[in-house]
Structure formats: structure tokens, C-alpha cells
Amino acid sequence: MSTQSKIRIAVTVGCIASCGFVALAAFVAPHSLSSDVVFAFVVFGVLAVAATNLDVIARASIGMSGSVMIFMAAVVVFGEYSFFLGPALVGLLCGLFDVVHLRKREWDKIAFNCASDALSLMGGTAAFFLIAADKPIEDPFILTVAVAAAACTYLLLNAVFVSFPVAISGGDQYRRVLREILAFNVGAFPFALLGLGLGWVYLELGAAVVPLLVVPILIARSTFASYLELKAGQEQTIETLILALEAKDPYTAGHAQRVATFSEYVGAELAFGQRRMERLRYAALMHDIGKLVVPNQILNKPGRLTEAEFERVKRHETVSVELLHRIDFLAPVAGDTTTEAATAAVDGTDLIEPAIIHVADAFDAMTSTRSYRRALSQETAFAELRDGAGTQFNAACVDALIHSIERRGEQYGAGHEVDEHEWAVAPPEAGTGSAGLGHLVSEELVPEEQAAGS
Amino acid sequence: MRRWARVLVLVLGGALVAIGIEIAHPGSPWAPLAMIGGAIAAGELIELKPPLRAALPISFAFMVVLARQGSVQDAALVLVVAELATFLVRSEPTSVEGRLALFGERIVEGLAAVLVYHGMADALGAPSTSKLLFALAVAALAPILIAEIGRMIRERDASVTAHGRMADVALVTSATLMAISAIGVDGNSGMGLWGPAVFTIPLLAAWYSYEHLEVIRRTYDQTIRALGAAPELGGMVRDGHAERVADLAVALGGVLGFSRHELAQLETASLLHHLGQVCLDEPDDGRPPEPLAVAEAGATILRGTQLLAPAGDIIAAEWMPHRQSISSRPSVMSGQILKVASAFDELSDGHLERAALALEALRSAPEYLYDGRVLGALDIVLDRRGLLDDQLC
Numbered sequence: 138m139s140t141q142s143k144i145r146i147a148v149t150v151g152c153i154a155s156c157g158f159v160a161l162a163a164f165v166a167p168h169s170l171s172s173d174v175v176f177a178f179v180v181f182g183v184l185a186v187a188a189t190n191l192d193v194i195a196r197a198s199i200g201m202s203g204s205v206m207i208f209m210a211a212v213v214v215f216g217e218y219s220f221f222l223g224p225a226l227v228g229l230l231c232g233l234f235d236v237v238h239l240r241k242r243e244w245d246k247i248a249f250n251c252a253s254d255a256l257s258l259m260g261g262t263a264a265f266f267l268i269a270a271d272k273p274i275e276d277p278f279i280l281t282v283a284v285a286a287a288a289c290t291y292l293l294l295n296a297v298f299v300s301f302p303v304a305i306s307g308g309d310q311y312r313r314v315l316r317e318i319l320a321f322n323v324g325a326f327p328f329a330l331l332g333l334g335l336g337w338v339y340l341e342l343g344a345a346v347v348p349l350l351v352v353p354i355l356i357a358r359s360t361f362a363s364y365l366e367l368k369a370g371q372e373q374t375i376e377t378l379i380l381a382l383e384a385k386d387p388y389t390a391g392h393a394q395r396v397a398t399f400s401e402y403v404g405a406e407l408a409f410g411q412r413r414m415e416r417l418r419y420a421a422l423m424h425d426i427g428k429l430v431v432p433n434q435i436l437n438k439p440g441r442l443t444e445a446e447f448e449r450v451k452r453h454e455t456v457s458v459e460l461l462h463r464i465d466f467l468a469p470v471a472g473d474t475t476t477e478a479a480t481a482a483v484d485g486t487d488l489i490e491p492a493i494i495h496v497a498d499a500f501d502a503m504t505s506t507r508s509y510r511r512a513l514s515q516e517t518a519f520a521e522l523r524d525g526a527g528t529q530f531n532a533a534c535v536d537a538l539i540h541s542i543e544r545r546g547e548q549y550g551a552g553h554e555v556d557e558h559e560w561a562v563a564p565p566e567a568g569t570g571s572a573g574l575g576h577l578v579s580e581e582l583v584p585e586e587q588a589a590g591s
Numbered sequence: 592m593r594r595w596a597r598v599l600v601l602v603l604g605g606a607l608v609a610i611g612i613e614i615a616h617p618g619s620p621w622a623p624l625a626m627i628g629g630a631i632a633a634g635e636l637i638e639l640k641p642p643l644r645a646a647l648p649i650s651f652a653f654m655v656v657l658a659r660q661g662s663v664q665d666a667a668l669v670l671v672v673a674e675l676a677t678f679l680v681r682s683e684p685t686s687v688e689g690r691l692a693l694f695g696e697r698i699v700e701g702l703a704a705v706l707v708y709h710g711m712a713d714a715l716g717a718p719s720t721s722k723l724l725f726a727l728a729v730a731a732l733a734p735i736l737i738a739e740i741g742r743m744i745r746e747r748d749a750s751v752t753a754h755g756r757m758a759d760v761a762l763v764t765s766a767t768l769m770a771i772s773a774i775g776v777d778g779n780s781g782m783g784l785w786g787p788a789v790f791t792i793p794l795l796a797a798w799y800s801y802e803h804l805e806v807i808r809r810t811y812d813q814t815i816r817a818l819g820a821a822p823e824l825g826g827m828v829r830d831g832h833a834e835r836v837a838d839l840a841v842a843l844g845g846v847l848g849f850s851r852h853e854l855a856q857l858e859t860a861s862l863l864h865h866l867g868q869v870c871l872d873e874p875d876d877g878r879p880p881e882p883l884a885v886a887e888a889g890a891t892i893l894r895g896t897q898l899l900a901p902a903g904d905i906i907a908a909e910w911m912p913h914r915q916s917i918s919s920r921p922s923v924m925s926g927q928i929l930k931v932a933s934a935f936d937e938l939s940d941g942h943l944e945r946a947a948l949a950l951e952a953l954r955s956a957p958e959y960l961y962d963g964r965v966l967g968a969l970d971i972v973l974d975r976r977g978l979l980d981d982q983l984c
Contacts, residue, residue: 277782277786280782281785328796330792331790331792349764350790352761353760353764353793353796354793357793357796360800360804363800364804367804367808367811371898373898374897374899378892378893380895381870382870426817429825430822431825432873433871456821460820460821463813463817465813466809
């Protein structure tokens, strides 16, 4: 049995034991099951299960975390009924009826979710009881402080528990995962405060009025889902369009996609936020869009370009910038990609995005086969980027890209190209148009027999 | 000043006035009214923007809280002061006239909420939870209704979308809970101003979602327009051709009774109908490529995407021979519109004074080339735009 399987079994058994403990404690605890408590358990149990299965999971700065709102409302309501384990039981029920895991029969995940929700909520409830025990619900200040403390405790414990399996399954560092999940959970905090309102509505106006609060949340969720759907559709549309347009030049197939990926690598190293990362990816995908105006015959010409042809090729950069300027979201990063501008860009003062795309573009160009030369090795490309750092390329972007690729253990360039090329005229190992890299190639890449022959 | 800085200034302004009142007259009912006034002023700058309908400021919800909290006279005074504060701080509309008009509109909407609530409360008698909820919901609907009627009159468009209606529901339910949570059902309990603050969260969540939706829609539209302009920047097509064709095609579709969805597809197809040209080899003799080849290449690209496939179908239909028997299909009819609009623009070369000549040339073409219904619609559109007066005839 593998170590991972043993860990999984141990965690599952531990989770089931924890859940059993919570459930048992709830039944043997004093003041347990009055009709009010049972009714509240049914209402909040149903709401929490519905909210969990409707939650919009998005890599956004805010999560539409309806379940957090329900949990905190349960804390307020069961706090009024002095039933300490009520929220934990709601959490347990919520973990049990996660439709996605149930369909896949992922019993270990179900056990873990039940335990982590129940235990996190026990922690949150404890914080609430410490502050608000024996205080009247009419005191909104005390209630707000108590709910805020409960929410912080719940979200913190939830992140601590959930980070374990995520770190193990993804092979990531626990602290790194914990930081990410905590950052995500911060977005759910306003919804936790809203739980205070829901709890108040339930206690003061009755369960029948609860839908009045749930409806606007559902509407916000539905609109956010429309946004995510349109965003995914738009991204797919742009990628498909670019793929189709790249057909103009078979040598650059997949180029925009790879430049977008490399740009994202650099953006992640420079700790870009989600929105800025989105813009960077989009701009990188579109960076060569001006190539649309270059005739196919010129793009696919294997030999040297005439001066007039070269001018038409050069014009594509201007057209790219002009087209990007027409899109408000991209206009701020559709800056000057000339060497001077790219080198001078410093994050925080000038927008560094064009410099990132410039480096990513150059790296992909060097590690891909073009009509005028075959792909260079990754080492050669790295050496060229390092040589040009501070003069031709932005040094911070170069360091970030190289560090990111090395950390991932990825390999690009000669011998590692994904796409198989079929060409009428085979490109040379190095060519006159190889972006000034002829000297590197002639020293490093020309096969020995050729070198000996010459 | 950025929007959130303005919002902060207005909220803090209201809070400072409330603190001042509380210090001068402890326990005065004007202190919470000042806070609500600050919230109304700030809420004017945070608008739910569902597509194709009037923007709904979340101040509408605070107007209902104000209606519940004060008498008609007190509420009216607070409303006017709050709207004046917003008038001074807001950046849009940019013109003073525009801001004055909006100021007047908001006063009317706010007074409607206050009067409707007090009228309902008097009519319904002793407060109970259900009666109170009903009165508050109707009061919350009043400003929304007035704003929507105003938009319909301004835009001469009575259509609404499902998203628009959902924003109404979000605003009404939140406003109801905000008003009831502040002072409870009996008017003496409740959460105080924490209540409205907490129940603003769903509205802010809705605002956040609508903002993102609006941004992504705008970006998508601008991306399509940028792609449509690429052949023009490459000198393959006359400047502005795609935009002019799109404008005319949508007008023709409108005359022919196209739905909003069909018009959107037609507009996209019109903007991108020359996209295929960028994928074709330039003919050696310097002539432009065959229109059919351009349409086929463009349609192939667009059909590869989920969202643009219908536009691809329209472009493919552009150069189909016009046949009465099959032209009831939306894409075929749209293709015929696109063909006429594009040909008209090429004949008039973007010069409006050549409109009548271009129309005459299209009418003189063989009957099988252009759909007679589309030419009839073109006649109507040009006439409406006043482009056929004193020309040619």
C-alpha cells in the first residue's frame, strides 16, 4: 500500500471518528432537542445544503459563499437557543450532502468535509459563545462583534483543515496553500456578517421571511454565474479565433497561447492580482493580432524578405497596438513594446505588462521553429535573454520567467517542441533572419559533422 | 476623485453631521436621519446596471429606510439635502443640465417612495409583519417604476430583460429588510443602523456581479469591433466600412421585425464580414479576392467558435443566391441584409449624399441578386434618415 493511500485512510478514519463524536455529543448534551431547535436544524440544514451545492466556485476576489452566511446565521440562532453543537450539526449535514462528491462516491472527501465543517463551526460557535453568552440579541453591537469573531475563527480553522488535503494532493507547500485559501476566505467575510442579519430575521420575523434575504443572494449569484459563463465563452472565442488566424503562418501555430502562458508565469512571479493577470493573459493572446494585415505569402516566405516586405511585416506591431487601444480593458497595457520602453518599465511606475509580453514573445520565438530557422535549445534562449537583460529586455521579467520555468521543471525548444511541423522547404538550423541569433547557433547547435565538413 | 473616494466622503459627511447632532441634542431623531441621508447620497453613486434598462442606484433602498424612519416632511428635507450633496460630488452626467435633470428625477422618485409608504401605512392600519412587509415592498417599487418609465420615454423603448427584472427583485427585497431591521416591526426594536448596513451586502454583491458582467460585455463588443477593423487597418477595405455596414444592417433588420437577439447576431456578422480576407492569399494580379471566397473563409473561422457560429452562418449566407423559398430562415435573411448593406456602402462610398444614387443602382440590379424586401426596408431607412430628399429625383 502506498504512503498516500495510508494517509488517505488515516485521514478518513479520523474524520469519521470526529463526526461521530460531534453527533454523539449533540445527542447526549444537556438542553438538547426542543421543537424550536429541531425546526431550526431542519431550516438551516436545508439552506446550508442548498447553498453549498449552489456556491459559485470562482478564482475571483470574492466568493459567492452562501454557505458561510447560513453557517453564521445558525451560530446566531443556536446561540439564542443555547445549543452549542447546533451549528456543528448543520456543518456535518452540509458536508454529507455535497452532490458532486456523492455522485462520484468520494467517501473520503465527504468524511473530510463533514469533519472540517463541523470542527471549524465548533470553533466559531465557541468564539461566539465567549462574547455573546447571556447577552440579549437586541444589543446589535455585541452581536456584530460576536459574529465577526465567530466568522474569523470559522474561516481560519476551515483554511487550516482544508489546506492539508489540497497541499498533499497537489504536492504543494502547506504554508503556500494555506495563504491562498486564507486569501480566498477573506472574500467570504461580508457574507459571514450577512449571516448576522439572516439570524436576526429568523429570530425576530420568523422562518417565512428568510427567503427575502436568500432571493437577492441568489440573484447576485445568478448574475455572477452569467458573468463567468460569458467570460469563459469570450476566452474560448478569442482563443479559437487566434488559432484560426494563426493558420496564416503554420510556423507560429500555438504561439499566442504559449506567450500568454509564459506571461502568466511572469505575472505570478511578480505577484499580480487576479484582474491584472486576466488582462495580461488577454493582451498576450492578442499581442500579434496585427499580423492579420500581413499577406500570407510574406509570412510564409522561406528566404530573405525584400525591404518593402519587411516594412509590411514591421507594420503589424503598430496595428497590434492600435487594435489593442480600441479595447478599454487592454488599452492601459497596449503600450510601447520597443526595446527602450520594455527595458525602462518598472512595476509600480510604468506598466510592466508590455515588457513581460516582450520577454515571453522573444522566448517563445527562440524556442519555436520558424520558416527561417529551427528552434533553439532552452539553454540558448535563456542565455540570450540573460545577455539582453537590462538592454534589450526588462531584467526583472527575464529573471521571473527563467526562475518560473526552472522551478516548474519544464523544457522548451529544440527536442521538446510539441507541434510536429511539415514544411515544403525545411528551415535551416540558423538563418539570416534569426533575430540576431546566428552567432549563438553556429557555435552551439550546428551538428558536429556539418561543422567538420565546413 | 475616484468613485469610492466620493462614496466615502458622502458617508463620512453624513456620519459627521449625525455625530454633531448627537452631541448638540442627545437622542435626537435627526441623528439617524442624517446617517440615512449620507447613505442615500453615497448610494446614488453605486448603481445596479442590468442590461437594456435604467440603472438602479442602491439609494432607492435607503429611500425606503428613510420613509420608515421619518415623517413625510422630515424625509423630504433629508432627501433634498442628500441629493444636493450628490449633485455637488458626482462626476456624471458631466453637464450641469444633465445633473440637474437627474437631481429632479431622484427627488421625485424619493418622494414617491416616502408618500407611497406613508399612504400605505395609513391605509393598512395597525402594523403587523405581513402588512408592514407589503407596504415597504410597494414603497420600494415606486422609485423603480418611475425610473423605468423615464428610461422608456427617453429611449422610446419599452422592452425589458430578465436580468433587469431580477435587479428589481433584489432591490425591493433588500430595501424591505433594511427598513424593517432598523426599527423592527413595532418601530421601537430592531438592530438600529446596523440592520440597513448588514442588508446592504446583498445589494453590493449584486452590484459587483452586474459591474463584472457589464465590463465583460463591453470588452467582448470592443474585441469584435477591433477584429472587424483589422482588414481596414491593413488597407484591404475602406475605412469605417464595417461600422457603417453594421449600423445600416441593424436598421434594416429593425424595419424587417428582427428580434433583439437576431439584430445582435446581424451586427456581429456585419462587423466581421471581411475578416476572411486576412486569411486569403493576395491574388498576383493585384485585384481584391473573390467576395465568395472571403465570405467562406470568414464563415469557417467564426463557425469554429461557439459564440460567433451564428454570425458565421450569416456571413456564409451573404453570397447565397437569393431564393424566395428558403429566405425565411433567419441566417439567410440576415445574409441578404448584409449583402445589401455592404453593397450600398460600397456604392455610396460612405458619402451620404450618394445614398439615392446607390439605392437606385441596387434597384437596377438583376432581381435575383438582392432581396426585394430588403431593398424596400432600405428605402424606408434612408427615407427616415432624410437621405432621399432632394437627391436624384
